[in-house]
Amino acid sequence: MTIPPPYEPYEWARNLPFVYALKAMHKGDATAEQQQLILKEMMTMSGYYDLSYRPNSDRDTSFAEGKRFIGAQLVKLINLSGEAIEKSKQRTKK
Template structure:
């Protein structure tokens, strides 16, 4: 099986709707569908659902895991529950300045 190197740049020219969705998001005008597309493609770009392990290179494995970490952070943030967010705000407000 030939796993692509994790450092290959994203082939944006093959997904122009994603590019336009990002541009719309930057302007604060992304539609609901564009927002869903952005999140889906961010998971693809980060390799979140892929295996990080690269059998022929520890460095490629590490690079892939670094990319995957970004996807994991996005998933964690979008899945935070309201009570966890509120508890965090309360802890932050109790910290000394």
């Protein structure tokens, strides 16, 4: 199996519903389904669920891990508990 280079651009022409969903989100008109599609595709674009390691290139591995970091930050924010958010609000008031 060939692992694609992490720097290959997203093939947006193969997923036009995603493109239209992003355009709707930008205007503030995205439906719930479009919002879910955007998040799903952002996780795919970031390579979050893929292995970052590229056996033939440390640079490609580093690049892939940089992309994956974005997905990890999204997951972290989505999974924050209400308690953690409230504690953060208290810390910023000081």
